[in-house]
Amino acid sequence: MLVMRSIVFHDGSVDLQQMRYVVAVAETASFTRAAERCHVVQSALSHQVARLEKDLGARLFERTSRRVRLTVAGEAFLPAARQALEAAERARAEVAAATGEIQGRLTVGTIPTVAAVDLPTVLRDYRRRYPQVRISLRTAASERLIEQVRDGALDAAFLGVQPGFRPQGVNDRQLAYGEHVAVVAPDHPLAGEREVGLPRLAEEVFVDFAAGSAARAQSDDAFTAAGLRREVAFEAGVDLMARLIRLGLGVALLPAVFAAGLHGLRCVPVRDGPVRVERLVWSRFTPSPAAAAFLALLDVSGADSNPLRP
Template sequence: MELQQLRYVLAVAEERNFTRAAVKSHVVQSALSHQVKALEHELGVQLFARTSRRVELTDAGAAFLPAARATLDAADRAIAEAVSTSGDLRGRLLIGVIPTVTTVDITAALGVFHRAHPNVEIGLTTGGSLDFVTAIRESAMDVAVLGLPDATPPTGVATEILAHERLCAVMSPEHRLASRRRLHLNDLAAETFVDFPASSPGRSQSDRAFTAAGLRRTVAFDVMSTDVMLDLVDQNLAVAMLAPGVVADSRGLNVVPIADGPTRIEYLAWSAFNPSPAALAFLDVLRATSAGD
């Protein structure tokens, strides 16, 4: 069994098409098909069910895929670590960022990192904190910025606290409470809210705060995009509860402190088991650029 055969299998599994897999792998289709068939013959099982129009993993292929991916990740990691001893970093760096990150300038740090280590392949994705923690544990992500309620710190990953933040009420200047200098949760209980989807970390801190205060609120808009969230607030359709740094001054929205509002902690997270050289180098860049702000 050769590593290149495993790469071809992964490409076919991802593309569900031998032609597209060959293009992705920079090889002619006949060579890719031959190598996949040779591997199937060696294993004694069929990895793909295929017709002229359709390609799907068999049960054997689905069982084979996770270990194949892990083998390739380990091989790539070994190569990257060997090369890093010469000071020339290679490999991949995948970063996860929550939509409400306020404490670090990820894009600026990535720019500095890329200029220092141009041979590292960089990827960036936005999403939820819990998904990022899982991805880091499973070695599918290198570094992430998380935002979690102060009562639920991440587990199973290495972390560094970036900031503690108390959420504020964000509302249109036309809102009846917009002129207030400070609010309490009780002042907001009757309002219509826009928030992150139910059960997400970004939502749970606010839900818990209202529940702990013996209050109920109405969340009419469940969205993942902070831009959409702030657009709804701008139209005076809802009130949001966000970290103050999320709201740009150019928006012209009113950000009012909530005396008994929920707090969240923004974390930097990475593998506690075996971080890659690229991940460690990026953490150094991120800390340096943050310290310089």
Template sequence: MEMQQMRYVVAVAEERSFTRAAERCRVVQSALSHQVKALERELGVSLFARTSRRVELTPAGEAFLPAARASLAAAERAQVDAAAAAGEVRGALSIGLIPTVTAVDVPRALAEFHRAYPHVQIGLRGGGSDGFVSEIIAGRMDAAILGFPDDVRVTGVATRVLARERLVAVVPEGHPLAGPADAAGPAGVATLPRDGVRLADLAGETFADFPADTPGRAQSDRAFAAAGVRRDAAFEAMDVGLLLELVRNGLVVTIMARGLVAGQPGVRAVELADGPTRVEYLAWSAFNPSPAALAFLGFLERSDAAATPSPR
């Protein structure tokens, strides 16, 4: 049994097509089919049920696939570890990014990391913090930047706090809480001539927020509940740009990190005296991280692209 044969089997299983698998593996289809058939003869079982239009794993193929994937991963890790021992970091690096990252200048950090480690293949994935934690625990992701309310304890993964910051209310220009046009302080945050805006001042407003049951939403829901304020979250979206566009058009107000609002036209960020506090974390698995993951963690530790906003 050869590693290349296992690669072909995995490719056919994932693509459900010998043609697409051959394209993915950059080999002619006849050569790929020959190697798969040779492996089936050696094993004494059929791995695939084939017709002219359809390819599916047989029960034997279903049983073979997990071990084949594990073998390929182990072989790749062996190559990566050997290269790392010789001073060269290579391999794949999977990073999860929530849509509200403010503690790290992600494009700059990745550009600098790529220049430092050109042989590392970087894969970025968007999503939510809870899902990223599960992916890291399952070994399907190397690291992620997470965001959680400050009273949530992140478990199952190793973490480092990148930032802890008080969120701000985001209102359209001209909103009564935005203050006068010339009252904006640093980062476009309105400075109002009074003790400060409280969540109770937003009662009756129509809100846009992140979807229910996500950490991004939980931090606001908990703050409003603690303040005894009931609010109407009529619009839900994971896209920060869409949330800001809804505010810009005067349809809603929202709450988010100040770094997402700075420089955005048509909206104003307003300090909240009792607003929620969010913590951004760098998360990873402490169990046998790859050389590429260790290099990335060390790079962020040293890089000035990861700036930590002061608590407010």
């Protein structure tokens, strides 16, 4: 098979298995856990890492009875090891694709409140079509997701950003444009209102996302533009946010489509409230066969943008 088997140095070689062992030890900070992950006995893994260190002429790990951590040489070696493993996996995937089989790895990122697509269903359909592909899903803020796509750590990601925002260094496509609603407990005084304005909401205590995030900025900017100040007493993720609201500790502004799915809460339309654009981003480099199949499932062409609303 056309895959890279080793990288030759002046005094030895590094094979892919040794690289896998080094990456596993670095990520688990343990030879024992790394051996379990790689399905080998610890003595065999330790022997191969020691052999690699001898060939390289440098220690990759500092070992004590209490911890394992990378040395300066290990820190330098790790990114190259990961790139080599990714290149080998990509080579296998390309060969398989040439024979009509999609395999390899697909890593997708998303914001917690994605609503433009039913992501679990999309991933289920993808797995049914391409069972040989290993799928990973990561959740993070939009800013971090853009960085990870740009750096190659993610194949694609779903963002929630303000209108007019265009991520740099990646391909992107607009998926949805929606308004926020006020999310309150069922017994909250606003629960029965047909509509609420920002001045009235500014009197409430808020639950919101972390300061500085794109999700938080959408609400912050709306109040600032209206010349209003509000109190954000609780910063939390979506699950904890919903519980805090349900217990009457605060209210929130969330995308209407997403908020409608939160059990046991009331959604109130907001006059002149914040809006959010959901975007899909993916790498500007040629996608792997697994990533290309995912983009095709989403009906994404090579177009840089396909806005649904001007």
